[in-house]
Amino acid sequence: MANGNGNGALSGAVIAVAGAGGPAGRATLMRLAEAGAVVVGSDADPERLAEAVDAARYAHGGATVVGDTVDLLDLQATRDWAGRIEKDFGRVDGLVHLVGGWRGSSSFTGTDLADWELLEKLLIRTVQHTSLAFFDALQRSDRGRYLLTSAAGTAKPTAGNAAYAASKAAAEAWTLAMADAFRKAGGEEGPRSAAAILVVKALVHDAMRAERPNAKFAGFTDVTELAEAIVGVWDKPAGEVNGNRLWLTEKP
DSSP: OOOTTTTSTTTTOEEEEETTTSHHHHHHHHHHHHTTOEEEEEOSOHHHHHHHHHHHHHHSTTOOEEEEOOOTTSHHHHHHHHHHHHHHHSOOOEEEEOOOOOOOOSSSTTOOHHHHHHHIIIIIIHHHHHHHHHHHHHHHSSSOEEEEEEEGGGGSOOGGGHHHHHHHHHHHHHHHHHHHHHHHHHGGGOOSSEEEEEEESOEEOHHHHHHOTTOOOTTOEEHHHHHHHHHHHTTSOHHHHTTOEEESSOOO
16 A cells, blocks of 8 residues: 655656546556655546546555546646646646547548547647646646657558547657757756657557457557556656657557
8 A cells, every 4th residue: 555666756746647537547547656646637537537546546545646527628727727736736747648549440541531630639639738738837847747648650650540640640749849848948957847758559458458368469568567657757867858759669
């Protein structure tokens, strides 16, 4: 029940997790709580969010883990969320962006542009809103980190994955622009805070393995490994991670 890494870089840090109700979010809440962070999760699904928050609280009895249902497609609501966290806890040291979604087609010409419209909201707009809303607070932190999870396929899009790959590429470019803003704000001393991208082929979790016991999931990253990598970013100096892609799978 004790915090396994309570004296580490995340001890007392205040970390927001967007998309906290999914399997990756759940694993990340757990690992951040274990590392001694105060964790504030948001998700569009209040029930799923409550389950993830309860699980992290139960696993780490002394940890502060709270949930907030926020519409990340609303910039003002996202700004209000960032402001609330800083007011309630005195600081914001991280935003972990795990809002996901996938749509694909069997061929390039079979692409449904309605899929693009959905993915543009889920994968780009939420990145725009969280990065704009949290930038100033992260810049005020002595260990601010903005972390985007992205997909290796973005670098080598397949015919049926045009909408998804293009959405992820845009989200990556936006995050790298945020990193440049941190670099500029740091001046000669280098960035105080960092924006970085964690790249996976795809994610896998226990429920997926149970559904497909014979599947190999080759090159996939387990959600617990992703959570470990997220926590590990705070062990590195801002200048080392800012503007970088951190590969958790082989480069295509």
